[in-house]
């Protein structure tokens with residue numbers, strides 16, 4: 001059975017004996033509505049560390065749209081069952097007041113502009129909310145290793161920048177994106193799609209695949225044009241579709257040997273994001 005913990009003091013008390021024995025703590029922060037993508041993070045943490053802590057917290061500070069926050073799926077009892085299925089040791093359900101009580105150094109940390117393009121441009125304040133909550137959760141859990149999905153590519157870059165700027169003693173692991181059989185990246189928000197929207201949503205994967213499959217065989221602008229057309233034909237509303245340097249998130253230069261294509265599009269009122277790494281082979 002997973003131990004369910006709802007406050008910091010209880011968490012510290014539960015973790016202390018493991019810390020004293022020098023055992024490693026693996027941490028998987030989530031917003032719940034858990035799916036197989038989240039499960040892959042939990043199972044990797046389980047394999048690589050002695051004790052796995054999963055947190056579930058729908059963080060209001062990272063939502064720039066109140067309706068999106070209110071409609072975010074919440075499935076706590078199923079989530080706990082899934083965590084137990086993955087043999088997670090501790091499920092942490094933190095309290096807002098304990099996470100955001102004090103002035104956080106994360107709110108001032110220099111992210112080298114990684115928080116500015118893409119999600120940062122379309123969701124003002126989103127990444128400040130993300131890094132504040134992740135910083136605070138790291139402070140509560142004090143993990144040796146924390147696991148994040150490549151699905152949220154820019155989030156990973158921003159969290160790595162925060163860890164490096166504040167010199168936090170935690171190793172960040174990037175885990176591959178889990179997809180449905182038609183390629184749609186698993187996401188808690190997929191639960192909000194109607195059957196028709198769910199079918200349309202696979203246009204995101206098709207658009208990314210157009211770019212991945214012909215990368216460096218055709219001019220980038222032509223590929224973006226074809227992929228944009230795929231998004232339009234799928235009845236999705238494109239917010240951005242950009243090819244950027246995976247380290248700087250700046251538009252790619254001719255000398256770059258790797259790239260990542262990132263997309264955000266609306267399927268009805270549900271906003272979905274995805275990305276794919278590009279290499280020339």
Ligand code: AMP
Pocket residue numbers: 029030031032036037038040041147148149150151152175176177178179185186187188
């Ligand atoms: P979320 O609950 O959406 O905040 O996600 C919690 C963690 O799970 C983040 O590190 C996400 O990047 C990761 N994640 C979400 N979807 C997937 C997926 N389809 N495959 C792998 N990891 C994912």
